[in-house]
Amino acid sequence: MAEHNDTGRLAEQLAADWLVSKGYELLDTNYRHGYAEIDLVMKHKELLIFIEVKFRSGTGFGYAEEFVDSTKKKLLVKAADHYIYEKDWHKDIRFDIVGVYRDRSGTVNFRHFEDAFY
Template identity: 35%
Template sequence: MLKAKELGVLGERVAVENLISKGYTILEKNYRCNLGEIDIICRGNNLLLFVEVKTRKSLNCGYGQEAVTAKKQGKIRRVASYYLYKDKKLSTEVNIRFDVISIIIKEKNRVDIQHIEGAF
């Protein structure tokens, strides 16, 4: 039985693999600053993506994307703004998008991935 932290780490690894398979280059994983954290920052197709990953073992607590509340979205936006401020070149080169990847780990080798592009 996976603990919450292990489940999150596994979910983020699955999300990274999914993004790479779609042609994105991972720039940051678990980017932290004093304003908060963004799970994955990646780029590709003239886009800079800020991705929140939510992983569940079942739907008992609802879909992962339901946990990305307006308050959480605001926090992610503030961290993204800080990230862009620190690297001003990035913000002028690409379009920005906020995505959510919701993962349900049904069994050890079976996962369902829902990638919500432009989630907020």
């Protein structure tokens, strides 16, 4: 596996652990449907939440949320629709973005954008 894939998987695990520590329940990771992949599927306060995780080693080239373009959003919504149907979910949903940032000293920080799009 390429190094950027390893880094992405690590960022997803760090984000999942961080969200679990905030009371979220992890339901699925790397859910795939067609060409789309949802990094994390979690539940929190009766909401089903589809989360896109983006890793950045700094903010010099922009923040994580800026890298979720309209094409990616459409793919995520399509995969989420399939997940909802597959799991027979009838309650509310939300799409979030979690930015995982590692500074020069190796410290990891998170930025969580709730209800980022739909």
